[in-house]
Amino acid sequence: MKPPRVVVVGGGPAGMLLAYQLVSNGVPVRVLERHLDFEREFRGELLQAPVVAALERAGLFSALLERGLALPDIERRMYVGKRRTVRVPGPQERGAVVSQPGMLALLHGLCMRYPHYRLDFGTTVLDAIQEDGRVVAMKTRHDGVEDRVDGDLFIVCNGRNSHLRKSCGLETEQFATTADALWLRFDLSDAPEALPESLQVHMFGKGLVVVFQRSTGHRLHLAYSEPGDLNRLRKDLPELRRRLLPTLPETLRPHVERKLDEHTEWQVLKIVVDRVRHWHAPGVLFLGDAAHTMSPSGGQGLNLALRDTFVAANHLLEALQAERPLDAAVFQRIQEERQPEIDRVQAGQTRAGQMVLKPLGVLHMMFTLLGAVMRFAGKKMQGAGAVPTVEPRYLTPLTGAPGLQGPTAP
Template sequence: MSGTCVIAGGGPAGAVLGLLLARSGVEVTLLEKHKDFLRDFRGDTLHPSTLQVMDELGLADRVEALPHRKTSALWLWTDEGAVQLVSLKGLRSKYPYIAFVPQWDFLNLVTEAAKEYPNFRLLMEAEVTGLIREDGAARGVRYRDASGEHELRATLTVGADGRGSQVRRAAGLVPVERGAPMDVVWFRLPRDPGDFEDTFLRISAGGLMVAINRETYWQLAYVIPKGAFEELKARGVEDLRASVARLIPFLAGRTGELEGFGDVGVLRVALNRLRRWYRPGLLMIGDAAHAMSPVFGVGINLAVQDAVAAANVIAEPLRAGHVPVELLRKVQRRRTPPTVITQYAQQLVQNRLIRPALAGSGAPSRIPVPPSGLPIVGDLARRFIGLGILPEHVRTRPPGG
C-alpha cells in the first residue's frame, strides 16, 4: 500500500491535520490505535483559537450542535474567597469564550468531516509499530491491526501519537524534560443546579483541585505531588473523599458517589519538547513534539495550531509529491516560539503556585494569590488564554478553490 501522507495518532493534532490535508487534495491515511475515541478524562477545552479554525473550515455550526458548555470566566478559590483570574469578555474574537466539548465528540466531528473527501482514510485499531526507512529518510510506517502486520508507505510520515509517541521512539527522537511537580487524578461527582456555575481552581495549603462544570456532574482534577498516586491509593478512597470535602465543602455530601479507585483516571503530567521535530520524510506535531502541562488547559489548542501551521506549509508540496526537509524545518520554526513561551508560563505557575501549595500541608491555610502574582493578567491574559501566542489561520484551499 502507498500514499502521500500517513499520520499516526487520531488525537486533535492528527485529526485536524488529516482533515486539512484531505481538503487540500492530499492522499492521507490516519491511523488510530484504539477502536473509538471514547476515553474519559481527556482534555476538552476548545479555546477561541480552535473555534476560529473550525469556523474557517465551515464547521462552526457542527461544533455548536455538539453537547457542550460555554464559559467566559475562570476563577480561583482560596481559603479567603473567590477571585476571577481571567475573563474572555472583551476578547477581539468572534468566540470570546471557552467551549467545553467532550474530546471524543470533537474528534468524531473532525474525522467525519474528513471522510467527506475521497482521498481521506481512517484506520481504527491500527497501532504503529515502527518506521519504514530508505536512503536515510522515513518512507512510511509499519502497523498492526486485527488482521496482522502491515506496511504503509508514504511521502511524508507525521507523528501525532501523543506524549508516549511510538513514532518518536522509532525515530530515535528524545524530548528534553522541563519538569512537572504534579500528577492529576480525574474523577466525577454529581452536580446540583444551585452549585457555582463556572470552572474554578480551588487552592489551599496542601491541596489543589480543578472543578469543571459538566451540567449534570463536576469533572474534578485533584492535583497530587509527582508520583504520589500509589501512596494516595494506599491511604484509601476515604482519604480522597475527605480531601474533596475539605477543598470543596458543597460537595461533601456527594463524595460517597466515588466508590473506589476504579472510578478515577490518572494523568502523569509531563512538560517537555523535542529539540528537533523532523527528519527527512518525518514531522512530529502536538504532544509528540511537545508535551504540555494541563496549566491553562491549552494543550488541545496548541496541537490544533500545530496542525494548521503544518498544513499551511506542506499541503501544496505534498500534493506535488515531495516535501523538502527545509519545509519541515519551517514548521518547527513557526511553532517553536508559542510552544516555548507557553511552556515557560506553565513552569512559572507550576513553580510559584502549584509546587508551594502541594508542599504546604503543615503551613497556614491562607495562601495569598492575587491576580497580579500570576505571569499574565488583564488584556494579556485574555489573549494568552483565548488565542495563544501565535494564532494560526487556515490558508489551505481545496484544489481549484
C-alpha cells in the first residue's frame, strides 16, 4: 500500500517529533510552519523524567546534551511566601531543561536525511479546505501569496487557540483561568553563578506567582503572574520593578534589577486551559496544544504534546503496517488513550489556578498541614498524580545517523 502524504501544520514540539517518527518510518511528511526559523515565541522547556528517558532510548537526549542544548537533572521546587521556608510537599520532580529551538532544529536535521520530508518555513496556514465533508487541503500564505497544500492526512499541531478547530468543525470546551503571565528572558552569561540550580515556583497569595528557571546559554527565564493587565505593567517599568524585584531571592535580584529595561525580551502569555471535544474530523487529527491548550502551571504542556506524538505515531504506523485505513477509528483510539491524562492534568491546573488566589496566610497553613499529612501518610501519597508510561514504539534511534548536522547552544 502506498503510504499517505501527511501534512503537519506547525513545526513546534508536537509537529516536529511526530514528523520525525513518521518520516523515519517511511511516511512522506510536509511540515508547514509560519515562522521563518525555530526561534519563536517563549515556550516551555522543562521535560519530565519519563519523556527524557524515552528520548534518551533513541539517543536524542544525548545529542541535545552534546550540543549544549539541554541541562540535565533539574528539579522543580515550589515555595510559599517570601521567606521561602515553606516548601510545597509532593513527589520529587526531576527532569531536564531543553532549548526548544535547539530540539526542533535537531529533529529537523534528522528528518532532512530522508528524501520524503519537506518543511516550509514562513508558510501560514489560513484555513482548512474541505470537499464532501473531508479535509483535503490547507489554504496557505507564503511571502504574501495565497496557495493550497494538498495531502491525504492533515495533523494539526499549531498550538494554543488553534483557529483550525473552528474551520474543521470541532467544538472547544474552555475552563476558567484567573491570571495571565509576563515572561521575561535575561542573558546572565556575565553572572552564571546567580542562575538557580532548580526551576522554582514561588506563590505569594492572591494570585501572585513568580517562576524562574535557568535555561541553556546561561539565560534566565522568569515569569510574573498576577490578576490584572500585564501588558500595561510591562510598559510601566518603575511599577514592574517595584512589584517584581522584592519577590526574587537576594542572589538573583541585583542581576534582574541591573538588566530589566525596555530592551528585555518579554511576552505576555494569555493563560488558557481548553480542549476540543473530538480531536479529529474526516481527514484531520489534532495533537498537542492545538487539541488541548495547557496553562504553564506544573510545566506539563510540552510533555503532554510529546506524549501525544508517541501515541499517535504508535497507532498511525501500526495501522499502516497492517494496511488498515487511517480513519476515524484510528484517530479515536489515539484520543481515548490520551484523554485520561489530559483530563487529569487540566483539572489539576484549574484547581491550582483557584488555589493560588487564596491569601498568603491560607496558603502557608494549607501547605504546612499538607506537608504534615504527607509525612504521616509516607509513601502512599508519593505516587499520586504519577506520569503514565507512554512508550514510543517508532522513535527511530539516532545510532549511525549519517552526516547529522546539528545546532549548538548560542
